[in-house]
Amino acid sequence: MxxxxxxxxxxxxxxxxxxxxxxxxxxxxxxxxxxxxxxxxxxxxxxxxxxxxxxxxxxxxxxxxxxxxxxLALLDELEAAEKRIAELERGSKVIKCWSCQKSVTVDQVTAEDGFCPSCNCGIDLEDYETAELVAAGIITKVGE
Structure with a gap:
């Protein structure tokens, strides 16, 4: 457009x-x-x-x-879609909030000072990184 x-x-x-x-x-x-x-x-x-x-x-x-x-509603939806596309193109990682289970990006959590933009619960991004390392087999448990 x-x-x-x-x-x-x-x-x-x-x-x-x-x-x-x-x-x-x-x-x-x-x-x-x-x-x-x-x-x-x-x-x-x-x-x-x-x-x-x-x-x-x-x-x-x-x-x-x-x-x-x-x-105005269509323009807002378009702006949100363009923002989401830009985040995906930048490779911003998508995670699920532990509280509301909504998908959010690491960039969104970072912009909200470590809180979920949907439910405002704190998200520790290091926990998500650790879980990914365990899932990938790089470490077997926390602290290794």
């Missing part, structure tokens, strides 16, 4: 979030997008070009569903 300015999209959604979302209404036989402030867009329906009428109606439905809250 490098060709989309996510910051501009986020700012536009934030500016509109306090406003009433758009909805499709019929007004004097015309399809319109409006909010309580009035008609924002009129959707053209030209009977001589029915393929364009249906395209315009599809765009109107998309605009109706693309609320500021929806845009």
């Amino acid at each position: 490098s060709n989309i300015n996510k910051q501009q999209l986020r700012e536009a959604a934030q500016q509109c979030s306090a406003q009433e979302p758009l909805r499709i209404v019929e007004y004097h036989g015309k399809m319109c997008l409006r909010n309580s402030g009035g008609i924002v867009f009129t959707v053209l329906r030209d009977s001589s070009f029915p393929e364009y009428s249906s395209e315009n109606e599809n765009y109107a439905r998309l605009a109706e569903l693309s609320t500021p809250d929806t845009m």
Whole structure:
């Protein structure tokens, strides 16, 4: 999504979030997008070009569903996914929290000063490293 300015999209959604979302209404036989402030867009329906009428109606439905809250939620999900991909590409090791059993990365625990970002329980990363050494057969028990 490098060709989309996510910051501009986020700012536009934030500016509109306090406003009433758009909805499709019929007004004097015309399809319109409006909010309580009035008609924002009129959707053209030209009977001589029915393929364009249906395209315009599809765009109107998309605009109706693309609320500021929806845009912000999608941007948040995208940001989280991009962050997760970057962590995986860096090779950040994924471990399970002993308390909540959620998968977290070593980087996340380190960023939280040794605590699980999900349940806020302390995680001793050395315990996980020791368990890996035992599982790999490098040591047989703690202290060897």
